[in-house]
């Protein structure tokens with residue numbers, strides 16, 4: 001059979017030009033600033049939108065073709081996975097908690113990303129970035145949908161995932177990723193591109209997806225691995241869009257440089273704080289570890305991000321200042337985060353546990369400067385107490401950082417024994433922060449962050465109980481009421497893994513799958 | 518610096534004291550005891566006696582820690598917004614000068630957490 | 637020189653592509669990780685259409701690569717004939 005494809009009439013560069021700029025026109029009876037009303041107010045100056053080009057030179061026709069191919073592959077695997085009870089092949093049931101974290105913490109952000117890119121795609125006057133943003137908007141809704149489809153199979157068997165979007169909008173720690181993205185989509189189009197397109201997609205996304213997806217593969221979770229890789233295959237394009245937009249803005253006008261630098265500083269820090277969840281996932285939640293958080297940070301941020309910022313130096317952009325503090329935190333972040341979720345296991349939509357002896361040895365070897373000295377003693381104590389039936393459940397609400405909304409768990413840079421407290425007085429009220437960087441972000445735009453929906457304060461204001469709850473009646477149990485508001489069931493969706501239904505069911509089902517009963 | 522906006526950008530802050538049904542927020546941290554991952558947030562009426570917090574609230578909150586029973590409150594060092602500070606147990610929060618969203622912490626000399634790890 | 641990299645899913649479609657990349661970038665480093673292969677190179681990495689076509693014995697469109705791509709690092713330039721990743725500094 002003759003497999004020769006018809007000779008293309010145009011080369012890639014010409015085809016790209018025809019399918020982007022070639023489809024654009026100059027308005028004649030409306031003013032540009034009326035059609036694109038959000039282009040000026042952030043202070044970014046663009047002189048020639050045609051200078052922007054997607055280096056992949058992907059056109060819409062090719063986009064549909066390859067995306068369709070990705071979907072076919074993905075759903076073939078998802079079907080096979082489900083038909084074969086693939087969920088019973090994961091290393092052990094603790095692993096499932098990473099899936100819960102993902103569906104409630106990350107997948108809803110994919111949907112918000114879809115909205116964000118639809119919005120900026122509409123607002124940018126240049127046809128090149130418009131088309132790239134349109135593609136990314138479609139990618140992001142595809143990510144949200146494929147994740148929900150893939151994970152719905154787990155939801156048939158395991159707890160805590162049944163109302164992930166409801167949880168995303170309410171559960172205390174989920175306000176961290178939620179507020180991060182809300183902050184980005186309520187910024188102007190250029191800041192959105194720098195925050196999500198560049199800082200998140202380019203600088204940090206490898207730290208989210210590569211370890212998560214590799215971790216899924218390593219832990220026998222073919223479903224997650226498949227949607228992860230399918231989403232990730234779009235990511236190279238997103239990263240490229242982010243990088244090209246930054247270079248384009250910087251080349252357009254020197255006055256853009258300080259504005260962009262401030263955004264990069266802000267969003268690298270904001271994104272890094274959200275990745276706290278990934279750090280603990282890598283070091284504590286994967287029964288089979290791929291690499292430590294610290295190693296991943298070194299490869300994907302210090303090495304790779306270092307190369308990036310060296311490359312951007314010719315535009316006058318430098319490595320964000322926060323990198324110095326992050327370097328000090330890399331020995332501590334995952335341990336402080338896991339301790340936090342161990343504390344608040346009664347109020348979460350997934351289970352926590354203490355590492356066993358072998359896992360502690362792994363942590364000691366990966367964190368020789370910090371684990372044995374600062375974290376092993378507390379974890380051994382918790383483990384011993386749990387064995388005595390005295391598992392620690394912290395039921396008092398924590399103080400939160402006004403900016404990142406994470407409980408004030410982070411220690412002073414350079415002193416892992418002292419909590420880092422920072423505060424600001426603004427218009428007669430006090431505001432508290434986990435770090436100099438979160439404080440600086442607040443001080444730059446206090447009007448924005450005074451509105452933060454801080455879960456702890458909202459609970460104390462009485463806004464997080466089911467409708468009709470009377471918190472003044474005798475014997476009122478605030479935790480029970482808050483869990484009801486979260487749509488989580490006490491004793492089933494929360495508490496320690498050891499006593500969970502997930503653990504019990506998984507053992508039973510796996511037994512049935514591997515033995516004759 | 519201000520928020521870049523297309524028109525006047527003014528919205529009410531979310532956590533002013535009037536929203537807490539007569540209570541004000543007080544944050545309390547125990548130095549060198551990171552078994553409790555973060556300082557705590559409490560809604561207390563400004564008329565509450567400071568001593569009632571020590572005797573009535575803190576045991577339920579920090580009591581899980583083996584160091585808690587060993588605390589000699591007479592020796593405890595207090596800080597408000599990081600500065601040395603002396604509370605009067607017989608006076609109310611308001612009389613002690615505590616306002617909405619103030620943060621106080623205490624250090625208990627000699628007690629340094631599980632195996633001295635500040636946990 | 638900084639490192640550029642490309643990571644691809646490990647599967648039958650990418651096997652000849654990885655082979656082609658190794659042929660065209662003899663100094664690159666190949667890291668096999670769970671379900672993915674990451675190829676690092678100093679300063680610059682080239683993926684050439686012709687080399688892939690020789691190995692698979694059929695015409696190949698470099699944009700097909702997107703289906704199995706996991707991540708890249710570096711500035712990118714793609715034409716009909718090659719995909720280049722590079723750092724300027």
Ligand SMILES: [Fe+2]
Nearest residue numbers: 110140143231
């Ligand atoms: Fe996405």
Ligand SMILES: [Fe+2]
Nearest residue numbers: 401404434438
């Ligand atoms: Fe913060």
